[in-house]
Amino acid sequence: MRALCWHGKSDVRVDTVPDPKIQDPGDAIVRITTTCICGSDLHLYDGFMPTMEAGDVLGHEPMGIVEEVGKSVTKLKPGDRVVVPFTISCGSCWFCERKMYSLCDRSNPNAEIARKAMGQSPAGLFGYSHMLGGFPGGQAEYLRVPFADVGPVKIPDGLPDEKVVFLSDIFPTGYMGAENAEIESGDTVAVWGCGPVAQFAIQSAWMLGAGRVIAIDRVPERLEMSRRHGKAETINFDEVGVYDQLMEMTKGRGPDRCIDAVGAEAHSTGAVDAVLDKAKTAVGMATDRAHALREAIMCCRKGGTVSVPGVYIGYPDKIPFGAAMNKGLTFKMGQTHVQRYTQPLLEKIQSGHIDPSFVITHTVPLKDAPQMYKTFSDKKDGCIKVVLKP
Numbered sequence: 001m002r003a004l005c006w007h008g009k010s011d012v013r014v015d016t017v018p019d020p021k022i023q024d025p026g027d028a029i030v031r032i033t034t035t036c037i038c039g040s041d042l043h044l045y046d047g048f049m050p051t052m053e054a055g056d057v058l059g060h061e062p063m064g065i066v067e068e069v070g071k072s073v074t075k076l077k078p079g080d081r082v083v084v085p086f087t088i089s090c091g092s093c094w095f096c097e098r099k100m101y102s103l104c105d106r107s108n109p110n111a112e113i114a115r116k117a118m119g120q121s122p123a124g125l126f127g128y129s130h131m132l133g134g135f136p137g138g139q140a141e142y143l144r145v146p147f148a149d150v151g152p153v154k155i156p157d158g159l160p161d162e163k164v165v166f167l168s169d170i171f172p173t174g175y176m177g178a179e180n181a182e183i184e185s186g187d188t189v190a191v192w193g194c195g196p197v198a199q200f201a202i203q204s205a206w207m208l209g210a211g212r213v214i215a216i217d218r219v220p221e222r223l224e225m226s227r228r229h230g231k232a233e234t235i236n237f238d239e240v241g242v243y244d245q246l247m248e249m250t251k252g253r254g255p256d257r258c259i260d261a262v263g264a265e266a267h268s269t270g271a272v273d274a275v276l277d278k279a280k281t282a283v284g285m286a287t288d289r290a291h292a293l294r295e296a297i298m299c300c301r302k303g304g305t306v307s308v309p310g311v312y313i314g315y316p317d318k319i320p321f322g323a324a325m326n327k328g329l330t331f332k333m334g335q336t337h338v339q340r341y342t343q344p345l346l347e348k349i350q351s352g353h354i355d356p357s358f359v360i361t362h363t364v365p366l367k368d369a370p371q372m373y374k375t376f377s378d379k380k381d382g383c384i385k386v387v388l389k390p
């Protein structure tokens, strides 16, 4: 089959690779009809993630048609149309029983590597390095889905792929980002980033009772989408200082809830950060640039909450933990427990409450994926969310 493979920093290619096979009685093979490029893929594209190997198949936002199921699969059959969560979860370990699916204890066959880096191992993820399981991803014609009775969501007829595919990741991720912010009725919520995840965090902040949403980015089309679709007020960090602007907008108190929907790709917004960036480039270190997180901590009102759906890898530096401690902030974060949210969010789509397809700006065949990685990474050509059709 054809699949999008990682070959190194800024080097992804569509290669011919072996078709996936059922390896375990709980597996399913899904023929992919729609799959997307995610901001998380950019961390791999930018070489931030160790434990990648040349030829690894990328992608973790897939949906398609079930082709084949293993002997023990009871909930799926060939022909079913499914969205596949990016988190691989067994459904029955201590963590899955508590609905902490992205922390599944049994789905990462390379748990030893993860434990060395993190103390414990989170769940395996599709297309996200050998440390997180080494599972081939879904930017491909076919995908092997382990624990097929636990993750995939059956999609009723009549809903096009474009409306439901984001249940695989970014809609639940934006929702959990807002839920983790512990929004109380009328709160002012500031969202760093206006990328696809942020767009769903903004939508979800309103659903959870926000009184005001302020979104921060510098890409004009993304700021515009936050205003038009997200009904957010916006700050362009290239034009004004974010801290001063937020203080002015909140009469000096700061936003009640701050959501970092940027993560490791953050661009510098200040002089100190610029020095840091140069230092890192000089020594060629692929570490995190936690500019958005630092700013969220400094801006958040005393006693407020900082929610971090943005992905960090390794050792993000200069986190003002003293400020966080003395201001009494609450932190919540994590890879999304996707399976927890798929059913309720599918219902919101079915009832017409939300049509997630508003984020899509580019739809291309799989063969054009390498060019689209560059366009998405450069934030050129009005690119906000890329959908691939294998």
Ligand code: NAD
Binding pocket: 038, 039, 040, 041, 042, 043, 169, 170, 173, 192, 193, 194, 195, 196, 197, 198, 216, 217, 218, 219, 222, 237, 261, 262, 263, 264, 265, 266, 267, 268, 269, 291, 292, 308, 309, 310, 311, 312, 334, 335, 336, 379, 384
């Ligand atoms: P994206 O790269 O398209 O969007 C990031 C946005 O942040 C861009 O628009 C960029 O201009 C903006 N930005 C950069 N620096 C900034 C700064 N200093 N202040 C404000 N905005 C800044 O990515 P995305 O697909 O929206 O994903 C966002 C983050 O969410 C990524 O880190 C991704 O890995 C993460 N993510 C997490 C999960 C999860 O389970 N927690 C799932 C999916 C994605």
Ligand code: ZN
Binding pocket: 038, 039, 040, 041, 060, 061, 086, 169, 170
């Ligand atoms: Zn993703």
